[in-house]
Amino acid sequence: MTDRDLDLREPERVFADCGNDFKRAKYVMYGVPFDATSSYRSGAALGPEYIREESYNFETYLMDLDVDLQDIGMVDIGDIILENTVEGQERMIADTRTVSGFILEQGKFPILMGGEHSPTEGAVDGFMELFMKKGGLVVIVDAHLDFRREYLGNPHSHACVARRIFEKWGPDSLVIVGTRSGCREEVEDADRMGLNHVTSKQVMQGSMHRVVEAWDSALSIKDRPIYLSIDVDGMDPSYAPGTGTPEPWGLTSWDVLHLIQELRHNIMAMDITEVCPDAEDKVTPSLAAKLIRQMIGLKEMVDRNPTWLDKI
Numbered sequence: 466m467t468d469r470d471l472d473l474r475e476p477e478r479v480f481a482d483c484g485n486d487f488k489r490a491k492y493v494m495y496g497v498p499f500d501a502t503s504s505y506r507s508g509a510a511l512g513p514e515y516i517r518e519e520s521y522n523f524e525t526y527l528m529d530l531d532v533d534l535q536d537i538g539m540v541d542i543g544d545i546i547l548e549n550t551v552e553g554q555e556r557m558i559a560d561t562r563t564v565s566g567f568i569l570e571q572g573k574f575p576i577l578m579g580g581e582h583s584p585t586e587g588a589v590d591g592f593m594e595l596f597m598k599k600g601g602l603v604v605i606v607d608a609h610l611d612f613r614r615e616y617l618g619n620p621h622s623h624a625c626v627a628r629r630i631f632e633k634w635g636p637d638s639l640v641i642v643g644t645r646s647g648c649r650e651e652v653e654d655a656d657r658m659g660l661n662h663v664t665s666k667q668v669m670q671g672s673m674h675r676v677v678e679a680w681d682s683a684l685s686i687k688d689r690p691i692y693l694s695i696d697v698d699g700m701d702p703s704y705a706p707g708t709g710t711p712e713p714w715g716l717t718s719w720d721v722l723h724l725i726q727e728l729r730h731n732i733m734a735m736d737i738t739e740v741c742p743d744a745e746d747k748v749t750p751s752l753a754a755k756l757i758r759q760m761i762g763l764k765e766m767v768d769r770n771p772t773w774l775d776k777i
């Protein structure tokens with residue numbers, strides 16, 4: 466199998482500073498423009514397009530890291546071809562798993578641009594099939610527990626993604642940070658079944674550093690390969706207003722930056738989902754594009770000099 470066998474559609478405009486050489490790229494972006502299970506405001510299918518558009522705002526040089534993205538092998542392979550309906554969802558999840566697994570097998574770093582949160586189930590499957598034996602862990606940023614057994618009769622709804630990962634890969638396979646919303650049943654299930662989650666209030670009263678230290682004592686997360694899933698609604702709507710189900714009292718964009726800094730040695734793959742821009746909102750896709758660029762810069766910096774950031 467080669468990258469040409471993947472079922473992808475070229476975007477009108479690729480993510481900024483991406484070349485087209487898959488073989489030489491270290492970082493591989495792809496879009497999953499799916500939003501058929503959005504439970505409130507739909508439009509996340511436009512997420513990849515808006516994130517790509519806003520990525521052109523930024524300098525190629527990341528001042529805080531002394532990394533220039535122009536010097537790095539990045540490629541945007543386009544969008545997964547899908548049917549944006551509930552009926553098309555299982556196929557979309559299976560295809561996302563194939564793309565995610567393929568990129569990881571090539572030793573590259575996949576970056577999924579959503580779309581709603583449900584494609585994460587497939588991307589995590591692709592990751593865990595390769596990394597479960599090495600202690601693979603999923604770290605989710607989200608306002609919502611996403612721990613429903615099913616939603617409107619659909620077990621693959623974006624409101625169930627944490628539950629699917631938990632059931633498929635085990636209780637110690639995921640942690641969630643930024644939580645502040647769930648129905649009574651899923652909160653009770655989360656407590657009873659031992660879902661590892663940290664509320665946005667707990668982060669606000671402590672720090673992301675303390676959260677990561679606590680995870681490390683309980684789950685040795687700094688020794689494990691990590692799949693990072695950022696649902697942008699984990700952040701406060703004042704930072705990320707363009708999302709389908711905004712929830713007040715969320716994380717700051719600094720909290721999420723600190724999270725990726727803390728976990729920079731371990732993150733092997735990421736997604737950023739639920740970017741659902743209103744016509745006028747460029748704030749949220751801009752933040753999503755910058756987080757992707759920052760993640761790449763951090764990994765690159767770690768490869769060059771693992772201790773550099775620790776000194777600043």
Ligand SMILES: [Mn+2]
Pocket residue numbers: 607608609696698699710739
């Ligand atoms: Mn959410």
